[in-house]
Amino acid sequence: MKRNTWQRDAVRAALDTQLGFVSAQNLHSSLRTTGSHIGLATVYRALSDLASEGEADSLQSPEGESLYRACSSGHHHHLICRSCGLAVEVEADDVEVWAKKVASLHGFSQAEHVVDVFGYCSSCVPAVKESA
Amino acid sequence: MKRNTWQRDAVRAALDTQLGFVSAQNLHSSLRTTGSHIGLATVYRALSDLASEGEADSLQSPEGESLYRACSSGHHHHLICRSCGLAVEVEADDVEVWAKKVASLHGFSQAEHVVDVFGYCSSCVPAVKESA
DNA sequence: ATCGCTTTTGACAATCATTATCAATAAGCC
DNA sequence: GGCTTATTGATAATGATTGTCAAAAGCGAT
Numbered sequence: 001m002k003r004n005t006w007q008r009d010a011v012r013a014a015l016d017t018q019l020g021f022v023s024a025q026n027l028h029s030s031l032r033t034t035g036s037h038i039g040l041a042t043v044y045r046a047l048s049d050l051a052s053e054g055e056a057d058s059l060q061s062p063e064g065e066s067l068y069r070a071c072s073s074g075h076h077h078h079l080i081c082r083s084c085g086l087a088v089e090v091e092a093d094d095v096e097v098w099a100k101k102v103a104s105l106h107g108f109s110q111a112e113h114v115v116d117v118f119g120y121c122s123s124c125v126p127a128v129k130e131s132a
Numbered sequence: 133m134k135r136n137t138w139q140r141d142a143v144r145a146a147l148d149t150q151l152g153f154v155s156a157q158n159l160h161s162s163l164r165t166t167g168s169h170i171g172l173a174t175v176y177r178a179l180s181d182l183a184s185e186g187e188a189d190s191l192q193s194p195e196g197e198s199l200y201r202a203c204s205s206g207h208h209h210h211l212i213c214r215s216c217g218l219a220v221e222v223e224a225d226d227v228e229v230w231a232k233k234v235a236s237l238h239g240f241s242q243a244e245h246v247v248d249v250f251g252y253c254s255s256c257v258p259a260v261k262e263s264a
Numbered sequence: 265a266t267c268g269c270t271t272t273t274g275a276c277a278a279t280c281a282t283t284a285t286c287a288a289t290a291a292g293c294c
Numbered sequence: 295g296g297c298t299t300a301t302t303g304a305t306a307a308t309g310a311t312t313g314t315c316a317a318a319a320g321c322g323a324t
Binding site: 133134135137139140169170171172173174177196 | 270271272273274275276281282
């Protein structure tokens with residue numbers, strides 16, 4: 001049976017306070033900073049659980065870390081700021097349709113897709129010339 | 133100055149023989165199997181170089197490994213078989229448009245996107261019931 | 265073809281995120 | 295209050311990737 005522990009609640013709560021995606025390591029640090037004595041492995045477990053229960057979204061950063069974020073339920077995608085980590089949930093009906101079409105066109109089944117847009121949010125526009 | 137070494141060529145060649153995405157580790161094994169004495173670190177370096185020169189595509193597997201594949205130049209996305217690794221390059225004009233629109237709508241600049249579809253190709257359809 | 269300067273290699277150590285281990289602890293149920 | 299068992303947490307283990315650095319090539323000039 002699944003039990004309710006304060007650790008699990010703490011992780012959920014900590015995740016809620018975050019505006020963007022966080023790594024398990026970072027979330028653990030945050031929790032420690034706020035005085036919690038929660039263990040690192042527990043944070044990993046809690047995040048992993050939350051993600052599989054649909055209470056959190058997870059994605060891989062370009063560096064290969066797993067990042068998590070509290071999310072509204074349902075299928076959606078993200079627009080993520082490379083600088084501050086701010087994440088905006090976006091609808092992508094067009095993309096859903098496209099993904100299904102492409103998959104079936106090539107005989108693929110059980111298609112899932114990874115769709116995320118990375119950029120700099122209006123507060124973080126870096127002082128970089130238009131070079132690319 | 134950048135030098136031409138047989139190692140670099142070997143990695144390029146090995147990558148060309150692959151139908152789908154491979155990890156650096158796997159590619160290294162393959163090379164060893166074919167008799168090459170190339171070092172692991174060198175394979176990592178070569179792949180990383182190829183990727184930044186645009187001669188290879190790279191993406192993160194759901195497990196967090198970096199996967200590489202020789203690719204045609206230009207921007208495109210992939211339809212990847214979870215079982216055999218087969219990767220099909222697909223156009224995604226609709227998605228390009230959508231990504232730009234969403235980014236500008238939220239004030240994001242320098243937007244890049246990650247769009248990949250994972251599924252099972254027709255040869256790999258697993259004997260799994262429609263449970264999800 | 266050789267010399268010399270530099271880049272590249274490769275074996276191995278180091279790093280870093282994540283997972284496994286397992287005894288101690290604490291939930292939920294009686 | 296106890297009992298049973300899931301959960302915790304400190305730490306070890308794992309596994310991919312990167313750093314290190316002496317030895318081994320590349321490439322241009324001679």
